[in-house]
Amino acid sequence: MAKRPQIPPEERNRLIKLIHIAKKQLGMDRDEYETVLAAATGKTSCSQMSDREVNAVYRRMIALGFTVGGPKAKPEAKPRQVYSPKYASDSQEAKLVALWITAYQRGLVEDRSHDALLSYVWKGQEQVTTMPGVDRLVSAPWKLKQDRIQGLEEMIQRAKAKETQGGDKG
Numbered sequence: 001m002a003k004r005p006q007i008p009p010e011e012r013n014r015l016i017k018l019i020h021i022a023k024k025q026l027g028m029d030r031d032e033y034e035t036v037l038a039a040a041t042g043k044t045s046c047s048q049m050s051d052r053e054v055n056a057v058y059r060r061m062i063a064l065g066f067t068v069g070g071p072k073a074k075p076e077a078k079p080r081q082v083y084s085p086k087y088a089s090d091s092q093e094a095k096l097v098a099l100w101i102t103a104y105q106r107g108l109v110e111d112r113s114h115d116a117l118l119s120y121v122w123k124g125q126e127q128v129t130t131m132p133g134v135d136r137l138v139s140a141p142w143k144l145k146q147d148r149i150q151g152l153e154e155m156i157q158r159a160k161a162k163e164t165q166g167g168d169k170g
Contacts (some may be wrong), residue, residue: 007051015058016046022058022066027091032098036060039098039105064094092145093137096121099152106159121148 023033034044040060041053104112
């Protein structure tokens, strides 16, 4: 047996519970949740993860806006920077970010920065003027974000299919 530092089982279980609470707090559906897990670890279930990977997912949830003791799965209770219902939810933005990171990790995009993601989202579109302090990702229309999410998902699926076929077919 290889010796590696492990966190106590109680702490691991606590982190996994917090990850599931974060999923609810951030309003993620199953696909969004699994995308975040896969982006952080390459796995889609906490039970398959090492202690280090569970900790990485927990840190990722915090980076996406999870706060311990925060709102309980009520998106309307969260402070929002959205000024119209036609703009997307926080979970849609989280999914875009997670997919962008996954695409970067697979070598499908060269730059994983937020500015590069914004360029991808707004490519070929007239950008709206946002209110001060509102991120351009938040201000992108819902339909535009859905189209970009679908595009990233398709890009990643094609890369997965190419990998399973030996990577030589194009």
